[in-house]
Amino acid sequence: MSTKKSILIADDMHECILPLLREQGYDPVYLPVIDREGILKIIGEFEGLIIRSKTAVNKELVDAGVNLKFVARAGAGMDKVDEDYLNEKGIKAINAPEGNRDALGEHATGLLLSLLHKISSAHKEIKGHKWDRDGNRGIELKGKVVGIYGVGNMGMSFAQKLRGFDCEIIGFDKFKGAFEGGFIKNVELDELMERTEILSLHIPLNRETRHLFDEAYLRRFKNLNVLLNTARGEILRTDALIKLLDDGTLYGAGLDVLENEKLHTYTEQEKAQLDKLNSFPNVLITPHVGGWTYESYQRISEVIAQKIKEEL
Structure with missing residues (x-):
């Protein structure tokens, strides 16, 4: 097999990526069920590697990929990709948060509205033949202060979805200045902790953020009522969340991620x-x-192909 412009796709991808890559002169090899051992055996033959979340791109894999020029993560999170080592080796790291940010923003909004208006719990009661109007009275989003912790692609998308609800949106991001669009007020961490009523987490997982949101850190948010985590489970300690729910500090919590998502290993x-x-x-x-919708499944592949075209 020639090493020239060959790309190993080592996970499930939308079929549109194959013709898009071929149009750019690449030879994509699509092996969506290949395991890590299989990748290590053949990665030296490829110029590019496209993966999702199942494959850890660490020193072992990078060293085996002697012809690698880029690694593309089909999605947003890069916590399983050793970007520092890739950079040291002169290998380009690519991801595609633009592909699933709208899906994530909509999902976070859905979680929030369902919590505030008790949609899920009310539905369960009706299925049990219980009709309780007053017990399922909701709370309006209008007028509330929504704090976004991390205003990247995902945090910005969530904020955009909230614009029609007449709530106040404030954001904290240690790496950014003013936020585009003018509808998110950039605040310091102290103000975010003082004023936030609804907190939505949108930060990556790394050494600094792992278990950042423990009980002590959460209790610094003086007016916190609702917590959403659609980022990574390991940034939020489950035991801390349980304590705040148990003592009534939180009105509700919406989670799309858990500390350990492999339930069979619990x-x-x-x-x-x-x-x-x-x-x-x-x-x-x-x-x-x-971030996993029918539309984002295709859009992520399109974004990856476009970035390979533009950045390599």
Whole structure:
């Protein structure tokens, strides 16, 4: 097999990516069910690697990829990609947050509205033949202060979706100045913690952010009522969230991610924590599908192909 402009696609991708890459002169090899051992055996033959979240791009894999010029992550999160080592080796790192940001923004909005208006819990009661209007009275989003922690592609998309709800949107991002569009007020962390009523997390997972949101950190948010996490589960300690729910600090929580999403590997403690979360009627959990729609599945592939064309 020639190493010239050959790309290994080592995970499931929308079929549109193959003709898009061929139009650019690449030879894509589509092996969506290949395992890590299989990747390591053949990666030296390829100039490019496209992966999703199942494949850790670490020193072992990069060293095996002696002809690699780029690694593309079909999605947003780069927590399984050693970008520093790729940079050291002169290998381009690409991701595609533009591909699923709208899906994520819509999903976060859906979680929030369902929590405020008790849509999910009310539906469960009706299925159990219970009709309780007053017990399912909702809270309006209008007039509330929504704090966005991390205003990148995902945080910005969520903010854009909120614009029609007449709420105040404030944001904190340690790497940015003014936010585009003018509808998010850029605040310092102290102000975010002082004023936020609804907190939405949109930061990547790294050494600095892992378990950043523990009990002490969460309690610094003086007016916090609702917490949303559609970023990475490991940035939020589950035991801390349970404490704030148990003592009534939080009106509700919406999670699209968990600390450990491989439920079959759970310890007894992890099982107990998940059971506890599921016992709260004011908690919604979805299986990391916030950015995973039929539209984003195709759009991510299109974004990856376009970035390969523009950046290489």
